[in-house]
Structures are given as C-alpha cells and as structure tokens.
Amino acid sequence: MAYNLTQLGESDTIYKLVVYGNTVTGGKLIFLFILALFFVMLMSLKRYEFDNAILVSSWVCFIISALFVYAQLLGLLWALLFLAIAAFTAFFMFVLK
Secondary structure (H helix, E strand, O other), X not given: OOOOHHHHHHOOOHHHHHHHHHHHOOOOHHHHHHHHHHHHHHHHOOOOOHHHHHHHHHHHHHHHXXXXXXXXXXXXXXXXXXXXXXXXXXXXXXHHO
C-alpha cells in the first residue's frame, strides 16, 4: 500500500508527526506505544511481587493514556482498559492481602 509521504514535510513538530503516524496506522500507533511501555515496565519491575508490578505498570499506563486521550491521540476505550486492569489488580490485592 502506498502512502503519501509528502505530508511529512509539513510536520514541523513532534505532535504533527505523531498525528500523521497515528493516522497512517489507523489510530493504533499510540496504543501500541503504551502497550509496549506497559510490558517494559512490567518486566523491569519483576524483582517485586507480580501483583505490585502489574498494579504500578497499569496505573502509570493509565495516566499516560489519559494524557493522550486529552490530546485526542487515543480513544477513551484504551485508557479505560488500563484503568480496568489497575482496578482489577487493586481489588485482587485487597481481597487476598
């Protein structure tokens, strides 16, 4: 599939470049970036208990995705996904501990 790369010449800020990349990928660029961040954080926090690691990772990714939702670069559903993971993990930790 051919893309019109002449629009990249008009991208003089990082925001415009991300908007273009998000448009080309059908709105998945930012979500995949945050999902990769989630797994990198999860693996870097593996020295702690898994419950704590997933709670911290999902909470940080929710905050970051909320900022991207505010910038209209991410759909609200994806931010709510990370919030649901954080809420489920917090409930799980509350019940078990």
